[in-house]
Amino acid sequence: MPPTGKLARSTTALDVTRVLKERILAGHYAEDQFIRQDLIAQELGVSRIPVREALALLEAEGLVIREKFRGAVVPRLSAAEIEEIYALRGLLEPYLLEEAIARITPEIIDTLDDIVERSRRASDKTEWAGLNVEFHRTLYEAADRPLTLQMLDKLLVRADRYLKMQRFMSPQTQQESDAEHMRILDCIKAGDKDGALESLRQHIRWNAVDVRRTVGFDS
Amino acid sequence: MPPTGKLARSTTALDVTRVLKERILAGHYAEDQFIRQDLIAQELGVSRIPVREALALLEAEGLVIREKFRGAVVPRLSAAEIEEIYALRGLLEPYLLEEAIARITPEIIDTLDDIVERSRRASDKTEWAGLNVEFHRTLYEAADRPLTLQMLDKLLVRADRYLKMQRFMSPQTQQESDAEHMRILDCIKAGDKDGALESLRQHIRWNAVDVRRTVGFDS
DNA sequence: TGAAACAAAATCGGATCCAATATTCTTTAT
């Protein structure tokens, strides 16, 4: 039996959940294709029990849908769902930003400056994506609204699956995104709350437009 | 071949999930008290496997917290979490109401009228609570925003646990709540969107005040 | 007597096994 590595704190089920989530977000499983428990179990060297728990958790996150005695599939994302996700981002993120501004410290601002700087220098697309996430995470964690942040995370995970599948992030979009982050950060430094909020809303709108354009909606 | 539009048959794990959720919402388990898998399994006449899956799902909903090799407990709700839930209601519900108004039909309005009428006549507290939920559900389903509604539901479940535990709903509060529902409905009929939104926000604020008063926060 | 050390019991996470159901393949009738 191959050792599964050092799982001192985590459980096998959570490890499987993490692996499957990464795979799904990487577009490893085609939509409407069944994810076979047995195969996953063999690939990861575990039994089907933690695989089943992982699939149950992923269903709760909306990343798969299970049908009794049939299996789990990655569901298609509808245009309506994408639209809804961006509408919800437009509600949640300004709220988080507002609360973050009320609680932000010079240390956090320094951290954000650093992230933006590294983001601008980033050449690798994956590295840039990581820094992009880190920027928002650092900023929003300052808001001290764990429930809201958790809800937002789940929304972004759903959207991310789509975005990564579509490979839509152009260098131009990256530049524009960095610039918008800087604008938000500058507004925060200047104590311009409304300016920061407006920049954020613009940021989200641009994101939404990008997605629509790439996906080619009509709705 | 028979039509595939058959209802999704329930699985044992989902049945256990439903039972446990009902129990938790009814305050059956004390906070910080371990929910023993073996006991649940015996009580329900099933094995521990579906019980474990149920607990995993309930953890994803925030109704329990599991610690490795220790078990699952109903977590305490902090004052901060209550506040956050109401803040999020204040974001999500106006959005849903706005979308609902844009799509509402005379039939739905009739249904809502009926619900309010029955709610006003309701003597039993449980019946009233059910109608209260039905009013919001009917109204918000008209918004056709399933993700948002699902998020709201999960928030309300968390809050409900607290409210039911505290048994806070006084007759006076019921009357006031019914009146607010009528006000919202009247605004919708009159095509007064802003009025409806303002009534809703007031409704949520009152709810929040009610909770704070009953719970007796200070933090 | 009280606390540390050790043993016993309880409980959990995971593995293996079995039953229920779905899917695929084969047979058969027209």
Added chain:
DNA sequence: ATAAAGAATATTGGATCCGATTTTGTTTCA
């Protein structure tokens, strides 16, 4: 030859069993 019917296979959900860890109880020593 084709489509319905039935057998064989595949896959899932659940039950039973096992090792790991925590908790509880007992013993021993200062």
